[in-house]
Amino acid sequence: MLSYTEENYLKAIYHLSDSGAKAVLTSEIAETMNTKAASVTDMIKKLSNKNLIAYEKYYGVKITKQGRTEALMVVRKHRLWETFLVQKLQFSWDEVHDVAEQLEHIQSTLLIEKLDEFLEYPTVDPHGHPIPDKSGKILEVRQIPLSECSGRKKIIVRSVKHGSPSFLQYLSKIGVYIGAGISILDKVEFDGSLEIMIDAKKKVFISREAAQNLLVTE
Amino acid sequence: MLSYTEENYLKAIYHLSDSGAKAVLTSEIAETMNTKAASVTDMIKKLSNKNLIAYEKYYGVKITKQGRTEALMVVRKHRLWETFLVQKLQFSWDEVHDVAEQLEHIQSTLLIEKLDEFLEYPTVDPHGHPIPDKSGKILEVRQIPLSECSGRKKIIVRSVKHGSPSFLQYLSKIGVYIGAGISILDKVEFDGSLEIMIDAKKKVFISREAAQNLLVTE
DNA sequence: ATAATTTTTTAGACTAGCCTAAACTTATAT
DNA sequence: ATATAAGTTTAGGCTAGTCTAAAAAATTAT
Missing domain, CATH: 1.10.10.10 (Winged helix-like DNA-binding domain superfamily/Winged helix DNA-binding domain)
Structure with missing residues (x-):
């Protein structure tokens, strides 16, 4: 152990x-x-x-393979706990990281299985990161940074690359969340910033840095 | 800390x-x-x-007073987590102790307040032990061992003195639980064992040792 | 190709929490 | 009242995980 x-x-x-x-x-x-x-x-x-x-x-x-499996179990626990904190205890997505860092080390296979069941087997955590199942399998969905999207297609926000509290709070403030529908209205060549429409009702400008940190599917 | x-x-x-x-x-x-x-x-x-x-x-x-307050916070966390495990994750009352021993050390005031709210501010844990509130106050209810009950009055099971897994499993098997109504049918002078009626429908014999470990109100 | 810089490793030391063995204090028994 | 037993503390040592400083290896620059 x-x-x-x-x-x-x-x-x-x-x-x-x-x-x-x-x-x-x-x-x-x-x-x-x-x-x-x-x-x-x-x-x-x-x-x-x-x-x-x-x-x-x-x-x-x-x-190693064995090391990866062990690491995946810690990641699984971390992400299940984050999901629990947000979905059941009403934490906001920027508050969960530090607590989950502690909870991920609780040793009990039964606990994690029961928690998984209680949460109805979620596949992604509150930041859109995949939750490995109990055998360590991850449901991989190909995602690209919003900054690399070109056209006018319908875009869905899938996850954040790095979920620092301040970035997450910023996203909440401008109305961006996991699952939100986005379209690109304009791209500024000079600095890579974007004007986007969120959920077909809110227009905002975001920097290249922010757009690089938002992973989406087209 | x-x-x-x-x-x-x-x-x-x-x-x-x-x-x-x-x-x-x-x-x-x-x-x-x-x-x-x-x-x-x-x-x-x-x-x-x-x-x-x-x-x-x-x-x-x-x-000391300060030490007692600190200890009470650990006890509070332990008992809230036990309650969570039983009420939300469907653990049985004999399975929760070891996991709660770990969970009680998670450091986050917010977590405990939110957990308390999620559980709707329980006052006792699955073993009938009182849960200190966030200021450290405990709702004390005077309880006596079943072995010291005399008459034929209506008795309610309130808690176990020592909740070892094997004792808890035994109680489940014979149909005793926190809140159960009991009446004493007979007391054997020789060894202090009791014949009791549980919930007005099930007759069982229990040893003096078991009766000493069951705390009740008359 | 060699010198300068950066990175990594080794060596030695520190703290928290644990141990054993020995010394010391208190309790018990005659 | 004193000897013995029982319990507690001290002394010194161990491991995990951390550190600083020095040595060694790899990389970069001339």
Whole structure:
């Protein structure tokens, strides 16, 4: 069984590696974990000894199949709890992250299965991120940043790339939510900002930065 | 802020001291925490420095007002989570303890207030134990062990003194639950066992030990 | 191609929480 | 009243996870 800290490192490595695809550097891990490189090296050795990551000195780490499965279970718990907090306890989507960071470490298979059932087996969390099922399977939906949409087609907001509280609060303020229908009215070449229509009734301008952080389907 | 371990020690001291009334010995704490006396002494010093307990060498500890308040918040969280697990996630009352032991340490005032509201401000947990409100107030109801009931009056089951899984499972099997109506049909002088009628429809025999562990109102 | 810079690892130290063994204090029994 | 037993504290050591500083490796720049 993994410790609280081991779970956090493994989850960070999983996210940094694009769900396990690529290798991750010590410095990247140190950055996202708010620790020093020396601490990361220590933990890397531990996780490597447990066969959760493959470690080659000075070249970074790659997550193993077993490590990916473990990481996915933590992600599953995190996202189920976020869903619970929003849907049942009326948290807003910008308030849930820190609490879910704690709840994701509760050890009880029964609890997670019952929570999943209680929430009626949700497939995405409040930020539009997919929730792995109990076998670790993820329902992948191809999404692109709003900034890369061209035409005048009907666009649906699917998720946020990075869900910082301030970005989420901003989205709420301008009326953007997961599932919202959007059309692009105008694109400013100069700075990449967009004028969009939300739900066929509200016009707003958003920056390129915001548009890059909003993932949509056309 | 208290650590996970500090919270656990403080809660144990609170329970062992009859809600703060009496002094608690090092050895008692070591026993319930499954640690050694030397470890307890270390922790006692920490909690004492934080003014959560009053410590006199070789004489044991007494919980302070501040310590009692902190302990009550942990108890509150534990019992709210147990209530959630039973009422919302369909856990049975013998399955909730270990999970609640973990959940009680989640740090978020907002979470607990929202959970309390979601559960509609319950006053007792699934084992009949009172849930402190957010200011730490407890609704005390005078209860006596079933073993001390005399007459033929109408008795209501209010709580279990010690809720071990096996005792709880036994109660479920014979049809006893919190709120059940009971009458005493016969008392065996020899061993203190009782023949009781549950909900005016089911006759069972229970041992003195079981009757001592069931708290009721007449 | 070598020097300078950056990144990573190692070495050694710190804290929280735990332990065992020994010393000390209090309680018990004669 | 004193010897023995029981309980508590101190001393010193362990592990997980963190750190800083120094050494080593890899990368970048000239």
